[in-house]
Amino acid sequence: MTMRFVVRRFFELAVVLGGLAILIFVISRVLPGDPIRYALGPNASPQQIEQMRTEMGLDESLPVQFIRLVEGSIAGNFGRSTIPPFGSVGIDIATYLPASLELAFFAMILAIALGVPLGVTAALYRDRWPDQASRVLAFSGVAIPVFWLALMIQLVVAFRLGWLPALGRIGRNVAPPIDVTGFYLIDSLLAADIGLFFHCLTFLVLPALALAASPLAMIMRLVRASMLEEMGKDYVLTARANGMPRVLVVYKYMLRNAFSATLTIVGLLVGYFVGSAFIVETVFSWPGLGRYGVRALQFKDFNAIVAVTLVVGIAYAAANTVVTVLYGWLDPRLRLSERK
Amino acid sequence: MSRFSLSRRAALFASVALLAASFAAPAAAAGDPATLTVITRLTDTGFDPAFHFAEFDGMDVLNLYEPLVYPQKGAAPSGHLAESWDSPDAKVWTFKLRKGVKFHDGKDLRAKDVVYSIDRMLTINKGYSYLWAGLLKPGTTTAVDDYTVKFTLERPFGPFLDTIVQFFVLNSEFMKANTAKEGPFGDNGDYGTAFLKKADAGSGPYTLAEVVPDSRRAYKRFDAYWGGWKDKQFNRVVVQLVGEAATARELIAKGDVDFVDQWQPVEFYKNVAKEPNVTVPETPDMKLYFIQMNTQRPPLDDINFRRAISYAFDYKTAVEQVMGGAVLGQGPIPSSMPGFDASTPKATTDIAKAKEFLAKSKYKPDQFVLEFQFIKAGVHEPISLLFQANMAQLGIKIDIKAEQWPVLTKNAAKPDTAPHFFPVYNTAKYPSPDAFTHGMYHPQSHGGWQAASHYANPQVTKMIDEARTTADAAKRNKLYADAAKIVVDDAAALWVAYPFHRVAVNKRIKNYQHVGVMAFDLRAYNLRYE
Numbered sequence: 001m002t003m004r005f006v007v008r009r010f011f012e013l014a015v016v017l018g019g020l021a022i023l024i025f026v027i028s029r030v031l032p033g034d035p036i037r038y039a040l041g042p043n044a045s046p047q048q049i050e051q052m053r054t055e056m057g058l059d060e061s062l063p064v065q066f067i068r069l070v071e072g073s074i075a076g077n078f079g080r081s082t083i084p085p086f087g088s089v090g091i092d093i094a095t096y097l098p099a100s101l102e103l104a105f106f107a108m109i110l111a112i113a114l115g116v117p118l119g120v121t122a123a124l125y126r127d128r129w130p131d132q133a134s135r136v137l138a139f140s141g142v143a144i145p146v147f148w149l150a151l152m153i154q155l156v157v158a159f160r161l162g163w164l165p166a167l168g169r170i171g172r173n174v175a176p177p178i179d180v181t182g183f184y185l186i187d188s189l190l191a192a193d194i195g196l197f198f199h200c201l202t203f204l205v206l207p208a209l210a211l212a213a214s215p216l217a218m219i220m221r222l223v224r225a226s227m228l229e230e231m232g233k234d235y236v237l238t239a240r241a242n243g244m245p246r247v248l249v250v251y252k253y254m255l256r257n258a259f260s261a262t263l264t265i266v267g268l269l270v271g272y273f274v275g276s277a278f279i280v281e282t283v284f285s286w287p288g289l290g291r292y293g294v295r296a297l298q299f300k301d302f303n304a305i306v307a308v309t310l311v312v313g314i315a316y317a318a319a320n321t322v323v324t325v326l327y328g329w330l331d332p333r334l335r336l337s338e339r340k
Numbered sequence: 341m342s343r344f345s346l347s348r349r350a351a352l353f354a355s356v357a358l359l360a361a362s363f364a365a366p367a368a369a370a371g372d373p374a375t376l377t378v379i380t381r382l383t384d385t386g387f388d389p390a391f392h393f394a395e396f397d398g399m400d401v402l403n404l405y406e407p408l409v410y411p412q413k414g415a416a417p418s419g420h421l422a423e424s425w426d427s428p429d430a431k432v433w434t435f436k437l438r439k440g441v442k443f444h445d446g447k448d449l450r451a452k453d454v455v456y457s458i459d460r461m462l463t464i465n466k467g468y469s470y471l472w473a474g475l476l477k478p479g480t481t482t483a484v485d486d487y488t489v490k491f492t493l494e495r496p497f498g499p500f501l502d503t504i505v506q507f508f509v510l511n512s513e514f515m516k517a518n519t520a521k522e523g524p525f526g527d528n529g530d531y532g533t534a535f536l537k538k539a540d541a542g543s544g545p546y547t548l549a550e551v552v553p554d555s556r557r558a559y560k561r562f563d564a565y566w567g568g569w570k571d572k573q574f575n576r577v578v579v580q581l582v583g584e585a586a587t588a589r590e591l592i593a594k595g596d597v598d599f600v601d602q603w604q605p606v607e608f609y610k611n612v613a614k615e616p617n618v619t620v621p622e623t624p625d626m627k628l629y630f631i632q633m634n635t636q637r638p639p640l641d642d643i644n645f646r647r648a649i650s651y652a653f654d655y656k657t658a659v660e661q662v663m664g665g666a667v668l669g670q671g672p673i674p675s676s677m678p679g680f681d682a683s684t685p686k687a688t689t690d691i692a693k694a695k696e697f698l699a700k701s702k703y704k705p706d707q708f709v710l711e712f713q714f715i716k717a718g719v720h721e722p723i724s725l726l727f728q729a730n731m732a733q734l735g736i737k738i739d740i741k742a743e744q745w746p747v748l749t750k751n752a753a754k755p756d757t758a759p760h761f762f763p764v765y766n767t768a769k770y771p772s773p774d775a776f777t778h779g780m781y782h783p784q785s786h787g788g789w790q791a792a793s794h795y796a797n798p799q800v801t802k803m804i805d806e807a808r809t810t811a812d813a814a815k816r817n818k819l820y821a822d823a824a825k826i827v828v829d830d831a832a833a834l835w836v837a838y839p840f841h842r843v844a845v846n847k848r849i850k851n852y853q854h855v856g857v858m859a860f861d862l863r864a865y866n867l868r869y870e
Binding site for chain 1: 371372375377383385386388391392393397465466467469470473474524533534536537550552553554555556578580581582583584586587590591594744745746747748749750753787788789
C-alpha cells in the first residue's frame with residue numbers, strides 16, 4: 001500500500017471534519033432558544049445573564065467564537081457547558097465517552113460474533129429451517145424499534161427472570177475500579193480484580209444486546225447473501241472436488257472472500273454504535289455520551305452539541321477511513337487505481 | 341464441526357454465562373437495611389451550593405450542607421445553624437450561631453464561614469443568588485464574633501429570613517485550601533468551583549462518599565454530626581438516575597429501591613400505589629400550576645377578553661382527569677403557603693359569564709389566532725388540548741405548539757415574543773408568598789419565565805414593594821395576599837391548581853414529611869427504616 005494512498009485518505013478525513021465543524025457550529029448558533037436563561041434559573045437578573053454571556057464568550061462575534069471553538073477542539077477543550085455546574089465540555093466528553101465506547105465495542109463484538117456464524121449457517125442451510133429461523137430473527141432485529149426491544153429485554157431478563165442487572169454500569173453497592181482508561185472492564189483487569197471484571201461484564205450484556213440487535217441482523221443477511229454468491233463460484237467446486245473439508249472451504253476461503261462487503265457495514269457500525277446509543281443508554285441508565293448529547297440538545301448547550309457531534313463525526317469518519325485503507329490493503333485494484 | 345466440539349463449546353458458553361450471572365447477583369440484592377436508595381430522573385449538577393437551584397442538586401446540598409434556618413410547612417422558618425436572630429428594621433439581620441457544629445473535616449463552624457459562604461455565593465452570582473440581587477453585596481456581611489454574624493442589606497427586606505433557607509454554609513478554610521489560583525474571580529481564583537464538582541465542604545449529616553457521573557452518587561453518615569444519631573437512621577444514601585418510568589416502577593415494586601422522587605408522570609404514582617409494599621403520600625404542594633396570559637398582546641391586553649377566557653376553561657376536568665387530583669386554584673399563592681387568603685375567588689367555569697365578558701370586549705373572538713406554547717412534558721399537552729376545545733366554545737381559535745424549553749424561556753422574556761398562553765409550574769423555593777407575587781407580577785421580575793404575563797399594575801407594584809419592606813410577617817403576608825386578589829381580579833392568568841406532591845415510598849421507610857419547599861423533603865436524616 002502506498003503512503004500516498006493513506007495520506008490522501010487522512011487529508012480527506014481532515015476536510016470532512018473541518019466541514020462538519022463549520023456546519024454544526026452554524027446550526028447550533030441558529031437554533032432558536034436561549035440556554036443562558038435556563039442555566040441561571042427562572043428569576044435570573046439581566047445583570048446575571050450578561051455576566052454569564054461574557055464568561056461563556058457569547059458576547060463575541062460569531063467568527064471569533066468559531067476560531068475559539070477550533071482552537072479548543074484541537075486542544076481537546078470545547079469550552080464550558082451552559083448546564084450547571086458549568087464545567088469543561090472536554091472533561092465531560094472524557095468522562096462519558098469511555099462508557100459509550102465500551103458499550104459500542106461490546107455490542108459490535110456481539111453483532112459480529114453472532115451475526116457472522118448465523119449468516120454462514122443460514123447460507124449453508126438455504127431454505128431449510130435454520131435459514132428460515134435466521135430470516136425471522138433478522139427481520140425482527142431490523143423491524144423492532146430499539147426502545148421497545150430494550151425495555152422488553154430489561155423487563156424479561158432483568159426484572160422477571162432476574163438473570164442480569166437492569167441498569168447502570170456497576171452495582172449500587174460496588175465501588176467502580178480505579179479510573180485509568182474509563183473502561184470498567186479494562187480498569188478492573190488493570191486492578192487485577194477478576195470478580196469486578198465479571199461483575200461489570202454482566203451490566204454490559206443487556207444494553208449491548210439491545211444495541212446490537214439491528215446491526216446483527218444486517219450482518220447476518222449480508223454474510224448470507226455473500227456466502228451464497230461465493231458458493232456458486234468455481235474455486236469452491238474445485239476445492240470440494242479435491243476433497244478439501246467443508247469447514248475449511250467455508251471458513252477459510254469462502255468467508256474470507258465474502259467478508260469484504262461485511263467489512264463496509266462494520267466500518268459504518270462503529271459510528272452507528274456511538275451515535276445511536278442514546279435510547280439504549282436512557283433505558284439502561286448507562287452514563288454515556290448519548291445521554292449527554294440528548295441533554296445538550298434539550299437545553300441548547302452550544303459547546304456540548306458541537307463537541308458531541310464532532311466526536312460522533314470523528315468516529316464515523318475515522319472508521320470509514322480505516323475501512324477504506326483496509327480495502328486498499330485487501331484489494332490491490334483499489335490502491336493501484338490511485339496511481340492513474 | 342463435530343457434535344462433540346459443539347457441545348463442549350455450548351457447555352463452556354453456559355459456564356461463562358452462569359459465572360457472569362453469579363457476579364450480577366449482589367447488585368440485584370436489596371442489601372443493607374440501613375442504606376436508603378432513591379431514584380430520580382433528574383440529571384446531577386454537582387455539589388456546589390452556589391450553583392444549585394433544582395430539586396436534584398437540592399437533595400445533594402440539603403444532605404451535605406446546612407442552612408441557617410430551615411423551612412416549616414405553613415409556618416415561619418425555624419432555627420438550624422442559627423439558634424436565634426434579630427432584625428428590628430428588616431435591613432440589618434443578626435444571627436447567633438449554634439455552637440458545637442463540626443464540618444466534615446472536624447473543624448468547628450464559625451461566623452467567618454458564614455461570611456465566606458455568602459460572599460462566595462454573591463460573587464459567583466448564579467443559582468439562588470438572584471434572591472438577594474440588589475439587596476446584598478459581597479463584603480457587607482460581617483462576623484461580629486465567632487458565633488455572631490451580621491447581614492447588612494441595601495434596604496429593608498422583610499422576607500429575608502424566608503429566602504435564606506436557600507443559603508448553605510461552607511467550610512471556608514477547607515475551601516481555600518482547595519481553590520485553584522487561576523479563575524474568573526480575581527484573588528479568589530476559581531473559588532473552589534472545580535473542587536466542588538466531585539466533593540463537598542459542608543457540615544450536613546452526610547458526607548459525599550462516591551460519584552459516578554450521570555449515574556449515581558452515594559452519601560455516608562457523618563458520625564460527628566451535631567444533631568447526633570438515633571437507632572434506625574440511614575448510614576448510607578444512594579441516589580440512582582433512572583430515565584424510564586417503566587424501569588422505576590419495576591424497581592420500586594420489587595423493593596430494589598426505597599424512594600422515587602416527584603418527577604414521574606401521574607399514572608406512575610397511581611399504578612405503584614397498588615403495590616403492596618409501596619405507599620404514595622399525596623400532599624397539597626406549595627406549588628402552582630397556571631396558564632400565563634400575555635397581558636401586553638392583543639386581544640389579551642383587554643381585561644374583559646382575559647376574564648372571558650378565565651371563565652371558559654374547564655378547571656374540574658383539568659384537576660380531576662388530567663392532573664389526577666389536585667387542589668383547585670384560588671389565585672397565585674398556593675393554599676399551603678403562609679399568607680394564603682381563603683377568601684380569594686376560586687377558579688370557576690361559567691360559560692354564560694364568559695360570553696358576557698366577551699361581549700364587553702373591544703375584540704371579536706375570531707379576530708385572532710392565539711398562540712398556546714408549552715413544553716412537551718407532564719400535563720401540559722393534554723391541558724393544551726382541553727384549553728383549545730374549551731375556547732372553541734367561545735369561537736376563539738387557539739394554535740397549540742410544543743417547544744423546547746430554551747425556546748420557551750427566550751420567548752417568554754419579552755412581551756412582543758411571549759406567546760398568548762404559556763402554562764408552567766411554580767414551585768416554592770422559599771416559604772413566602774413573595775415568590776408568587778413579586779416573582780410573577782412585579783415589573784422587576786419581567787424577563788423571567790414565571791412572569792410571562794408581563795403584568796404591570798401600579799397599585800399591585802406598590803403593595804408588593806411595601807410588603808417587601810415590612811418586617812412584621814403577618815402584615816407582610818396580608819399585603820401580598822391583597823395584592824394577589826387584585827391580580828386575580830385583573831385575570832392575569834388562569835391559576836388552575838395547586839398540584840399534589842407525590843412520591844413513591846417503600847413501606848419500610850418511616851417519618852417521610854413533605855415540607856413544600858423544593859427538595860427539603862429529601863433530607864435523609866429525617867427518615868427512619870423498619
